Amino acid sequence: MIKHPALPESLKGTVEQSWNAILDAAGSAQQAALESLLAQPGLSRQLAVVLAGSRYAAETLRRRPWLLLQLCSAGELETPLREGALEFELGELLAGSDDEATVVLRRFRQRQMLRIIWRDLNRLAPTLETTRDVSWLADACITHGLKHCTAELEAKYGQPLGSDSGEHQELVVLAMGKLGAHELNLSSDIDLIFTYPERGNTKGAARSISNEEFFTRVGRALIALLDPVTAEGFVFRVDMRLRPYGESGSLVQSFAGLEAYYQEQGRDWERYALIKARPVTGKLQYRQALMACLHPFVYRRYVDYSAIESLRSMKQLIVAEVRRRGLQRNVKLGSGGIREIEFIAQCFQLIRGGRDSTLQRRELFAVLTQCADLGCLPQDVVQELQAAYLFLRDVEHVIQAWEDRQTQELPDQELACAALAFCMGFADFPAFMAGLDAYRDSVTKHFAALIAEAEDSTPAPQSAGLWGADCNPEQLADLGFTNADGLAERLRTLFESRRVQRLQAEGRERLDRFMPLLLEACAESEHPDLALERALPLVSAVARRSAYLLLLIENPPALADLAALCGASPWIAEQLSTRPALLDELLDRASLYTAPEKETLQSELRQQLARLTVDDLEGHMDALRYFKASQVLRVAASEISGRLPLMKVSDKLSFIAEVCLEQVLALAWAQLSLRYGEPSREGTGRGFVVLAYGKLGGIELSYASDLDLVFIYDATAGGYTDGERPIDNATFYMRLGQKMIHILETRMGLGQLYEVDMRLRPSGASGMLVSTLGAFEQYQRNDAWTWEHQALVRARPVAGDEMLAEKVEHLRRSILCESRDTTALAREVVSMREKMRSHAKVTVDDTELDLKQGFGGIVDIEFMVQYAVLAWASQDPSLADWSDNVRILETLAHSGYLQKEQCQSLVQAYLELRSATHQLALQQQSRNLPATQFAAERSSVQLAWESLFAKVQGDENSTDDS
Template sequence: MNQLAKLPEILRAPVEMAWADILGAAGAAERRALESLLERVGFAEQLNTVLAGSRYVAESLRRRPWLLVQMATAGHLETPLREGALESELAELLARSDEDAAVVLRRFRQRQMLRIIWRDLNRLAPTLETTRDVSWLADACISLGLKHCAAELEAKHGQPRGRQSGEYQELVVLAMGKLGAHELNLSSDIDLIFTYPEGGSTDGERRSISNEEFFTRVGRALIALLDPVTAEGFVFRVDMRLRPYGESGSLVQSFAALEAYYQEQGRDWERYALIKARPVTGSIIHRRELMECLQPFVYRRYVDYSAIESLRSMKQLIVAEVRRRGLQSNVKLGSGGIREIEFIAQCFQLIRGGRDTSLQRRELSPVLAECAELGCLPEPVAKELQTAYLFLRDVEHGIQAWDDRQTQELPEDTTARAALAHCMGFPDYDVFLGELQRRRHDVAGHFAALIAEDEDSSPAPESEGLWSASCDPKQLTGLGFKDAERLAELLRGLFESRLTQTLQAEGRERLDRFMPLLLEACAECEHPDLALERALPLVSSVARRSAYLLLLIENPPALADLATLCGASPWIAEQLATRPALLDELLDRGSLYTAPEREVLQSELRQQLARLTVDDLEGHMDALRYFKASQVLRVAASELSGRLPLMKVSDKLSFIAEVCLEQVLALAWAQLSMRYGEPARDGTGRGFVVLAYGKLGGIELSYASDLDLVFIYDASSGGYTDGDRAIDNATFYMRLGQKMIHILETRMGLGQLYEIDMRLRPSGASGMLVSTLAAFEQYQQNEAWTWEHQALVRARPVAGDKALAYKVESLRRTILCEARDRGTLAREVVTMREKMRKHARVGAEDSELDLKQGFGGIVDIEFVVQYAVLAWASQEPSLADWSDNVRILEALALSGYLQKEQCQALVQAYLELRSATHQLALQQQSRSLPATQFATERSAVQLAWESLFADVVADKEEGIDTEPADDEDILGSAGKHKE
């Protein structure tokens, strides 16, 4: 035989003997065909590898030599399978064969296993193709075997029908474990659960039986078809122990019974098992219905830290089992084996899969990649685990190919060891074993670091007994709290509250563990009293969702950050109390105190939303709200820690809003175009733009700002959408605006995304929700009031079509750069300012300073800037380049229209006043301060005001408008862009 020299010496004689046996069993024609195959390039070497590595294949070919000729001649050994090919082939065999189905299935498996092992041992197929092909083989055998069994029973008893629906019922086979994930190994058993949609009975006239009995018989028949070992071998070993109640439970259950079991009695290990569950039979509708009823049990809605304890227990059991059973030679169950890699991936799926839906995958490789993408695992670790996983799966296949036995134990036989090393590409077994041990050592290290052992989190002696009905204020004083009597009363109140007393045992135990730790964390803060007082509402809000308490118990640094942030800001404390899901952000201190740039925000949000389908509007709205809340929390934490200056804070908050608006527009567009098609328009793009005014327009957003928006579109006035349900362009864009407002403003569990104000659109609240570009231009040029042109100073496109945004920005510049009579302009600006002061009830002699509306306050600076742009942009167009006050003031300094020193003083005053408003917002205090504060800054503002408007005598009896209008309405709109 050719190419034997390439084999290790110990394997040459067995291969020669196996080939001689195959030729001896073949007829004359078959022998000639077999020998001619050796003349093919590379075939003899591949044959030697397979005969050396698989006694099972050698024996199969000795019994049926023609199989090799058939498979090689047809080209099946060289080409990968296409999806559905096995099912089609098996269906044809069953239809035209006179032999028993059990025989057909077993011979079909033998033929396919020859092809799969040949390709695997010769590395003609990558590892995951091998596991996929074995899984497809199992799917085909289960699916067509089930049809065969069901048809036989239906002939006797009729078809099963639903009691309520009257519809045809079918057995849905739920594949678990490796089969569910398309990761079956060469000699695996298959873990199955049998279920059916609805109770009822068969429609046979004479021998009707209940659906439960019918499907129980079908299930037993299917097991009997696949599992037994006969003279032809077996198809697949079937394991039903993962069904509800295990071996003592019913063989089949309805969807309703299955759902009830998991919701009422399901255990954490069953959640773990169901991660990979996949229906392999049944209609698409029934498969989807089944997975939808299982989903809430497997994946909690948000990050599930309650799983940590059970996962730690599972991990301890794994370690103990390895030690007790001496599993070091087992590449699956031993230390650093396949099971540990799977456990690492599935831990993150259970804990984070509810929120990070990209982790809701069955296959291990994509999950590891996603863990790296989400930051659950460092990318080098994820790659190392992936490489080790593929290596170990190849070793597993090499072990199982030897005798078609379900084992993962390294062989002890010298020949088998040599065969395994050769198939793995190593010169000898010792070299192979060294590489295997190295990889397993790496995996074991990552497994050991995954979930830390439960450290002693007992409270310090100083805090013992404080969480009780007899809380002693003296102990609180000893810990460093100031107002101990009041805090003790608050703690006793919470301890004795109905909420606490009615908690279930597990929740109460966690609360009792948590409270002393919280007291100690707050005592370490700069403001311990404030930290504790502000943290207690959070405790009340999460007491019944004790997984959050467990998160903080398990992560002392996160608890310390919680106490610090609560002590620093009641606003943050309130955000966490109303949105406990944000506690997840405390786990990564690096990201908590780092506010990303715009491009990073775009990427993060795109990735989160890409995992959702377009029609899942609620899922998108939830994801958007969490994204916004978590990113704003990061900005606030960064500001409080001194890592972000004011200008950067406003930039970051503005970026968050812009990124959210971009995605809201994309989502609304996708939903409407799916229904109506896309509107007729010239060129590419959506022909729609979001124009932001006020704080967002000026890139000066604050924590609680709403968004002042105007929607503009530019498309053919007579055009229609191109969908089956066509509507005119104007209607499409109006509905687009309505859909965006719905997505932004609807209150959900995480609140609103943003509150939207549209009153700055042409004609205010009475105008069209969405304006055409032409209508917007006509209004701005012919009808807009001076205060509307003031508002335009702080306007900029923030989302939508770039080409249209350029047109809108050009129109803005044109309007702002028009020549104006400065005297008339000054009178109108001063008159509007006095109206606003009167409306806000602010006087020059007030003992308190309103940072926004007071004399020398923020609005005065804004009016100075807006007047300057409208007065001088016709001579100095660069004044219209920017929409934010600071850069406009810098441009004014360069232009010479205001003195450089004066502009610098205004910039300094503006930043100081705005910084104060930010700090007051985080402290949830009003923006009024003693009038003596910021005297220097306010004086600089008033000097600038007087230098511009000293000669203006405002007529207090006359309004800006010449038509009847409601001052409240005007001021509501005109003032919004300065909120």
């Protein structure tokens, strides 16, 4: 007798009746074997669950009782599937059976579905394993079914060949929906699209037909093989309604026809559907080509705010359908059901997936995880949605296991309700419903919070009349604007401009909704007039790309941040006006005002570039420019808001440049290696280093700094690359440097990545672009000028081969620690400083202070630090440890070469002056200030200069007097 300690009384009779029917249908030998299974307590309990929860399984075993014996003896009920196992097994069955393919396929499905249901109802398989196994079953049936149909039709019409390539063509079956994501339920339809690579004709048979006709016949044959219900049941119900033009469209399309349709007529719901699309059949090259042509339609290049309105419409349709059809008992389509969780995840995929490539996933569970990682949804919300998803999918499976029907409706019959509650682990049906409602309420709450209704963004009445040809200055004044007349005139000018007047209806409507909201946001900011004045160029820039306006309409906090940042900095306002894609950064306040550490920057850039192929140079260059611009915006916003001190600002800007250089080097190397192979060299690594000088070398980068770089390599002399088109090592590294500069400096839609200055390389502009380590050492030891050794103080490797970087750093320290005549050194340093002042036309009695070149300015401090390192590092090598001025000054104070108080005053002056240059850069103002400013700081710098160089300057003054 079958036993299960938790089996309700109402189900015991059903289980016993089903078991007796199975025994009656079996032969005497099989009866004994089946009854012996009950001696295994674990198996007996599992059997009770399956017979209680699935009439389909009970009927399958009644008709084919030996299946249970086969599954038990093979250990398949306890063992998860390996990928490819089903496809292999089905192939063997079809090859070795005398039965027709239609019979083999249906019997194969029965056996596998029995195994899957058994493992699912007994919780031997997690939810996502069940959905994966059903999907693998569908893949195997489609693959072998297609082979069978294709072979039959090729025998009749010949092989289909491409008209251009002449290659053999294949039908590529594109799995949509849950099959595409390996998320099929126990009794699911399969949504398919049929496509093929190239137009052409068949060849090799008496009758030739076009590829389109051939694959149409193949497609029809495949549907006829899988879909009909026969005495053996069915394989999978096939739904072709997602193809272009739906049921009225052609059954098959070529790749070109498919691409043209989506480009010209594709609708947002089709983008939504294609998120999960996956080619099931066809050569790898065909699958990749198909996905490459669909990708631009599904995922826009940057964040796609234009999808918001269509997604809002879809959401409204979902809500209306639930209401109209009374779907509350439907765990998929009802309120709080599976569809709403899918919608939440896919909204973020459509809107953000173009830029955040980690969202370009088919599996819903993984997409939700990425939503948490990217900050699209809070972690706790994602955990609630994932828990609800797994519960609802389990419920769906139990409902469908009952009779192998494609339904998500909760049952009405008392026996089915009892079976559902039991299989879900509840004492009774009311307890189950309480648990189900708790999950659905959670989903409903999060679904309702996604994408606010349009009326939520209605502009406030007091600002609604300010946008138009009759803009009233008095109303602007009432809102708090000081220069009301001037701003009213600017608003009227913008309103009457050709750019605005020629907008299409949708763009005009969005602009009319946006402007009153912008006025109010600016009025509530700290600097209303500046905020509005600086925001108007942005409005003009994006008027024809009104999706950006929609972003700000939909996100009032982002609009408030826009007004605040524009009011605080014209530099930020200009960045946003020239690079509107950066508006996306305003959506996440936490990240906007948090500049990441270097490791986080590296991870973020890797994720953004992961979707690009090595040969997509333009794509990489675009992504790098967006990455740099967005990260620099974060730093600026953090500094403006007072969340980052000066030293941290420079650190962050330097980190951004380093991460970009690392990636530029990797990209340039990959592209050249594909073409020429890799250069011959000893050991591992690339044998190439980027040595940064100046502000980047000193970890003191500012917002508009260029990069002073030197490229050094170390590889086998006279060696060649190992590719099919070998070139000598020197040429390879020279081209590597050229490629890096091209990637860094080329102007694109988002501007340059960085401007590069290579004049500090050996022999300057006349020298080789890339130096060997030996040549660099020889030049530094024998030919370099003192000012070049000064520059070496602020040099450090920032990208490239770690072993070579250590050699370069060792050489730098060795050069800096050489013993020098301090008097001669001081004379050369002072002479170079005076030449720089003369070139900059700076005099001691200037009424304006040049923060950088003026007396007591930044360069004076830098020159003193450089002199100190060159003069005394031979006695105290720790002076060569650092490349930044502040830490060198701290080392000087500790070593005693300069007085501690003097070093402290120089550090304070340096930080104050540099902070001022940063602030002036953000305000787009000249670094020249009234000479009275920073008097105390400049005085301390000049006193230090006098004490350090008094003897040299005294000698020069006496020489001048004579």
